[in-house]
Amino acid sequence: MLTILNIVSIMIIPILITMILVHGFIKKVNIYEAFVEGAGEGFKTAVRIMPYMIAIFLAIGIFRESGALSLFTMVLSPITKVLGIPQEVVPLVIMRPISGSGALGIVRDIVHTYGADSFIGRVASTMMGSAETIFYTMAVYFGAVAIRNTRHTLGAALISHLAAVIASVVICSILFL
């Protein structure tokens, strides 16, 4: 099962590209011209999202490096305790929505400190794989189309993140304890 998934992961982009080109060729589209025409748009999009990326990278960098993040983690720990989330993974719970690379660094720390096959290690691994970065994605996607009022997106995303965290702990307890 896993090998199949692995092969599909490697093959998916080549398959998509081939499918599009073959279909275009059969339908007699001038594929080369069409590609170049579309690709030109890529630069405009990249330039448009750049200021948003700088803004969010800056905020995340200062928040993390200054020690504000660890303080925030400490303040939240009573709440996470009530929810049954192991103390050791709380920094990950906070970091996951903020920064993907930061969260990956925390997972690496946890796995090395407690062991990859410890309960904590497994919970951290599951959590990492079942959630995504929120602030960065929102900044870039909404920034690209100049949306200012993001309505319920952040609220719903945080609820979904909390669901991922709790589900990770519960499922790992069932499977591995």
Place this chain on the structure above:
Amino acid sequence: MMSMIWFVMIVGGVAIALVNGKVDIVNQVVIQHSQEAVTFAIGLTGIMAVWLGLMNIAEKSGLIQSMSKAMGPLIRLIFPEIPKNHPAISAIMMNMVANMFGAGNSATALGLKAMEELQQLNPQKDRATNSMCMFLVINMSSIQLIPLSVLKIRADAGSVNPTEIIGATLVATTVSTVVGILACKLMERKC
């Protein structure tokens, strides 16, 4: 909303850096991270161009329209506001496929394309539509099938069975995606 988060993160961060006596870190971050952001955005330009070029071919050949038709019923259930056979449907589909198989940058490129298509349907250009919120929440709930980077870390740390967490991850990510969709459907009426 974004202004508030941004303000708290930066001003709070600077204040805490002051208390911790490491204000110089702020200087470093300003230079380093702004550079990283530009490098990242430029790096994304190449893959953006590739996918937008391919999508343009697929649009002209009619592949996008037939994909949208095939996926229509499922998409209409989650995104009732998108009209039948609209190009947004195929951009959303392809973004999700790329996400499932962990092709992060391709997924971002296709996701931005989807946002542009959704924006064309938007009557109020600075306010997110229900479809946009839903699309982003699904994206941010992670629908990746194999968390490759996590597996790599586990293998490096000497795990006996690095892949044993895949089942747990799939269940957790399904739970979070379903919860996200439900939260969106409930909250979109109120705001």
